[in-house]
Amino acid sequence: MTRSTIACFFIGPPLAVARVGSGRTPLDNFSLHRNTQGVGHRHAVAPGSTEIKPALTLDMDEDGTLFSYMPRAVRFKALNKDGKLAFRPVCPWFELWCEEVDSDGTRRRRPVRPGDFPSGHGGVGWDIELGNRRAWAVTRSRGDIVRSGRIAIEPNNTRPHSVPGWSQDGTNAEPPLVSADKPILLGSLRAARPHSEFGFRARFSPPPGHTYGPSDLASRLERHESDKTGLHPAPAWRHLAILREGMRERFLILNPQSHWCGGRLEMPEDDAARSGAGSLVGGLVDADAPTGHLHARRLGLLDDMSDGVIGCSFDYGGKAHRVCARVLVGPPDFCPDQRPALSLADLLRDRAYQADRTLLRRCHGADGEPGTALTAAITEEIQALFEGFFMHDARAGQDMAPRDFKSLVNAPPNEVTGQPAYGNSFNKIPVTLPGSNTTPMHLTRWQYDLLELWIKRLESASLASARAMGETRHDA
Structure with missing residues (x-):
C-alpha cells in the first residue's frame, strides 16, 4: 500500500x-x-466571440456553513434597498491546499x-492586511x-471582520491623510x-467603491472658481455626490493639510498620458500651463481600493504553519465578455518566461508540427487581441477596424535598450491599451515568441508537405 505525507501547504488561488x-x-x-456562431456579437470578428455562462457558485449561510448552487443566469447588476441598480461585487474565495508526496515519489496537489x-x-485561523498607496505613489x-494593520480571525469564528484603513505613519512633517477616528x-x-x-x-468582500475628499472640498471649489489663477474646475x-448635504460628514474626511490634498501636479503631458496621472489625481487643470505640460491642483480625492495579504495559520505535525x-x-x-489584449495572467506568465527562457520550448516542444495545444494558445491570443482592440475603440467612441493582423501587433521593446521595434512610440503608450496609439501595440515577450514559434512550425510543416508531394509525383 502506498503511503503519502503532506510536504507543504499553500493557499489557492495565490x-x-x-x-x-x-x-x-x-x-x-x-x-x-x-461562441462559434458569433450570435449577438456586435463586432465582425465572429466566429470566436466570447460568451458568458453561469458556473457552480459557492455561498455561506448566516452561521458560516458552505453550500453550492447553479445560477440560472449571470446578472452583473442587482437592485439595492433604494431600488436602484448597482454593480454586484466580485468576492473571491481563498482555500487551504496541500501537496502530497507518495512513498514512490509521486506528487499531487489537493484541497485540505x-x-x-x-x-x-486543525485550529485553522485567518488574517488579513490591506493598504492603499495610491496617494503615496x-x-x-x-x-x-x-x-x-493585520487583523486576525481566530478558529471557528465565522462572522465578517471589517478591515478599516487609516494613515498610521503620519508625523508633523508628513501629516496623516486619514485619521484613526475616521478610517476608510x-x-x-x-x-x-x-x-x-x-x-x-475564507471569502474577501471588497468595499463599495466610494470616493473620499478633504474636509474643505466645497470651499476649495468655490475659491478656485473665483480666483485669477486660470484654474477652472469642470462642471x-x-x-459630486459627496458634496451633497448628509454625505459630507461621511465622505469629506481627509486631512486638507496632508501632502496629497495640498499639492500640485506638474509633469510633461506625455508622461501624464502614459501613467494616467491626470485622471489619477483628480485636479483642477491650469489653462495657462506651458505647451506640452500638465499643471493641476489636486482636489485630494481618494478611493477605497487597495491590495494586501491574506494569511492562514494552523498547527500540523507538531509545528505551526502560516501560508499567504x-x-x-x-x-x-465593464466589458466582461471582451478580454484585454494584455491581461494580468499574460504579464505574470511573461515574468516567469523572462526568468527562464526555456519555458516556451518545454511547454510546446522544440520542433515538429504546430500541434493542438500551440494552435489553441495562438487562437486565444489572436482573439484576445481583437477583443481588446474593439474594447478600446468602444471606450474612445470610435469605429475603427484593423486592416490586418500584422497592423495590430508589434514586437516587445528591446530588453537591453528599452526601445520598441518598428517605430512604436513606447513613451506614449496610453493606459487603456498599451501601444494602441497610431502605431501597432506591443506584446509581451512570451506572446511574441509564441507567435514566432507557431509561424516557424507552420512554415516547416508546409515545406515538409511540399517536399512529400514532390517525391510522390516523382515516384509516379
Whole structure:
C-alpha cells in the first residue's frame, strides 16, 4: 500500500482580484466560452466571440456553513434597498491546499480537508492586511499611506471582520491623510466553517467603491472658481455626490493639510498620458500651463481600493504553519465578455518566461508540427487581441477596424535598450491599451515568441508537405 505525507501547504488561488460594487449580493461565478456562431456579437470578428455562462457558485449561510448552487443566469447588476441598480461585487474565495508526496515519489496537489487534522479543524485561523498607496505613489509622503494593520480571525469564528484603513505613519512633517477616528473601509474577510467537501475557505468582500475628499472640498471649489489663477474646475466636480448635504460628514474626511490634498501636479503631458496621472489625481487643470505640460491642483480625492495579504495559520505535525496569498481590489469589469489584449495572467506568465527562457520550448516542444495545444494558445491570443482592440475603440467612441493582423501587433521593446521595434512610440503608450496609439501595440515577450514559434512550425510543416508531394509525383 502506498503511503503519502503532506510536504507543504499553500493557499489557492495565490492571487485573486476582487471588484468593488455596492450591490447587496456577490456576483455569481461564471466561465467564458467561445461562441462559434458569433450570435449577438456586435463586432465582425465572429466566429470566436466570447460568451458568458453561469458556473457552480459557492455561498455561506448566516452561521458560516458552505453550500453550492447553479445560477440560472449571470446578472452583473442587482437592485439595492433604494431600488436602484448597482454593480454586484466580485468576492473571491481563498482555500487551504496541500501537496502530497507518495512513498514512490509521486506528487499531487489537493484541497485540505477536516479529516487531515486529528481534531477535525486543525485550529485553522485567518488574517488579513490591506493598504492603499495610491496617494503615496505620487507624493512619497509616509503620511499618505493608508493601511489596516493585520487583523486576525481566530478558529471557528465565522462572522465578517471589517478591515478599516487609516494613515498610521503620519508625523508633523508628513501629516496623516486619514485619521484613526475616521478610517476608510477597505473591505472585509469572513471565514467559513470547515466542510467535508469544500474544505477550509475564507471569502474577501471588497468595499463599495466610494470616493473620499478633504474636509474643505466645497470651499476649495468655490475659491478656485473665483480666483485669477486660470484654474477652472469642470462642471462635473460641482455635482459630486459627496458634496451633497448628509454625505459630507461621511465622505469629506481627509486631512486638507496632508501632502496629497495640498499639492500640485506638474509633469510633461506625455508622461501624464502614459501613467494616467491626470485622471489619477483628480485636479483642477491650469489653462495657462506651458505647451506640452500638465499643471493641476489636486482636489485630494481618494478611493477605497487597495491590495494586501491574506494569511492562514494552523498547527500540523507538531509545528505551526502560516501560508499567504494576495488580493487586489479593482473597479467593476465593464466589458466582461471582451478580454484585454494584455491581461494580468499574460504579464505574470511573461515574468516567469523572462526568468527562464526555456519555458516556451518545454511547454510546446522544440520542433515538429504546430500541434493542438500551440494552435489553441495562438487562437486565444489572436482573439484576445481583437477583443481588446474593439474594447478600446468602444471606450474612445470610435469605429475603427484593423486592416490586418500584422497592423495590430508589434514586437516587445528591446530588453537591453528599452526601445520598441518598428517605430512604436513606447513613451506614449496610453493606459487603456498599451501601444494602441497610431502605431501597432506591443506584446509581451512570451506572446511574441509564441507567435514566432507557431509561424516557424507552420512554415516547416508546409515545406515538409511540399517536399512529400514532390517525391510522390516523382515516384509516379
